[in-house]
Amino acid sequence: MxxxxxxxxxxxxxxxxxxxxxxxxxxxxxxxxxxxxxxxxxxxxxxxxxxxxxxxxxxxxxxxxxxxxxxxxxxxxxxxxxxxxxxxxxxxxxxxxxxxxxxxxxxxxxVTRTFPIPGVAEQAIGMKHVEEAVAIRDKLLTSFDRASVLPPGPERQRLLTVTFVGGGFSGVEGFGELLSLATSLLRSYPELSLADLSFHLVEAAGRILPEVTDEPGRWVVKALEERGAHVHLNTQLVSAVGGHVVLSTGQEFDSELIVWAAGNAxxxxxxxxxxxxxxxxxxxxxxxxxxxxxxxxxxxxxxxxxxxxxxxxxxxxxxxxxxxxxxxxxxxxxxxxxxxxxxxxRGGTPKEYVHQSLGVVATLGLGQGVFQYRRLVVTGFPAWVMHRGYHVLAVPTWERKIRVLAVWLAAGLFGRDIVSLASVQHPREAFVRGGAPR
Known part of the structure; x- marks a missing residue:
């Protein structure tokens, strides 16, 4: 044994x-x-x-x-x-x-690769675990609720400003999906408009998505910018103290949500x-x-x-x-x-691991994606369908495949659920406070 x-x-x-x-x-x-x-x-x-x-x-x-x-x-x-x-x-x-x-x-x-940038440890959320993904979503939804009752001004602008650091696959996919969610939320918040949103993607290199070639990488940048995003290439995050973002280009702005997706260590x-x-x-x-x-x-x-x-x-x-x-x-x-x-x-000989890449595919939000296999490049809706098809087949166990398909079907019929459960991060707060006003 x-x-x-x-x-x-x-x-x-x-x-x-x-x-x-x-x-x-x-x-x-x-x-x-x-x-x-x-x-x-x-x-x-x-x-x-x-x-x-x-x-x-x-x-x-x-x-x-x-x-x-x-x-x-x-x-x-x-x-x-x-x-x-x-x-x-x-x-x-x-x-x-x-x-x-x-x-x-x-x-x-x-593990997540971090750098000693002032404010990052206190303000940023990573993107490697389910808990982090849920926290990012809830924080954005809560920001919409808070911003909708405020007059136009710096505080509302801060609440609706999102910053992603890292232009690899996880950062770009997360950025594109959250931008898609934010723009769709505007239908439920008549007090807010597309001009109130400010999404920033910060990448230290001169391009994003290093796994694809230059042309599809440029297409992704263009597609994100056409949706209102700001893509900062050849740019580093200098400081994020108190949510005040300072970039190496000299640009500064306040950001309620900062997501760190700058690679692994x-x-x-x-x-x-x-x-x-x-x-x-x-x-x-x-x-x-x-x-x-x-x-x-x-x-x-x-x-x-x-x-x-x-x-x-x-x-x-x-x-x-x-x-x-x-x-x-x-x-x-x-x-x-x-x-x-x-x-x-059992007394045998191990074999060498050999795997030819099946290509790379990324989602950029609902109905948007990019796929590349060698010289073949697919963008837009077909790539998004390929992304969903590949991953529903790849996720382990039939139980998970069926559950994911059911959620996608329900979202297609009724739209995405926009309820924030941010209070679950502090489950005893309502119990301890009771009905007393703050």
């Missing part, structure tokens, strides 16, 4: 455990997944959660419900000592616990608290067969995949190329991990 411990229940971790259950007999291995959250987040749906096109719970897949033979440990791994085949787990309550293992799989995922547990080999960026050194190590030698009984692993991309044929840290690779690497681990446990 082999003890297999999977660190992280994201894409790669969930799919590795799910497929190990299918491949291994119950008497062959005991599988454990360790993650602070009891669910896998389907991150491509986060922009639509922000816009109210997908229910928050439908973008999360319960680990306990779908991993029926896997032990799920709710906690955070704080140290990995592979030389002893042991790791430390910090649960939400109680003391740290040491767990032993025979085989370790690290799919911890990356290595998970500090992997980068600093393990005896496994990491590269100069803090990512695990991984071979093409997903075993941790180098091309010359691998670390026995240690595997890794996903955003926190420097997996060679042998499909592109370029020396030193690494797979892009996206859902497309993480899902397939998780499945490949399960196949290779099963092969090794």
């Amino acid at each position: 082999q003890r297999i411990v999977i660190v992280g229940g994201g894409y790669a971790g969930f799919y590795a455990a799910w497929n190990l259950e299918k491949r291994l007999r119950p008497d062959e291995a005991e599988i454990t997944v360790i993650d602070p959250r009891p669910y896998m987040t389907y991150q491509p749906f986060l922009p639509e959660v922000m816009a109210g096109s997908v229910e928050a719970r439908h973008a999360a897949v319960s680990l306990r419900k779908h991993l029926r033979r896997t032990r799920v440990v709710a906690g955070e791994v704080t140290r990995v000592e592979h030389a002893r085949r042991a790791l430390q787990v910090r649960p939400a309550d109680g003391d740290d616990v040491e767990l032993g293992y025979d085989v370790i799989v690290i799919t911890a995922g990356a 290595a998970n500090p547990v992997v980068a600093q608290h393990t005896d496994l080999p990491v590269d100069d960026r803090g990512f695990l050194r991984v071979r093409a067969d997903l075993r941790i190590g180098t091309a010359e030698a691998f670390v026995p009984d240690a595997w890794a995949a996903g955003d926190d692993a420097a997996v060679p991309d042998i499909a592109v044929g370029t020396p030193g190329a690494r797979t892009v840290p996206n859902a497309q690779h993480a899902v397939r690497q998780g499945r490949h991990l399960a196949a290779n681990i099963t092969a090794v446990l």
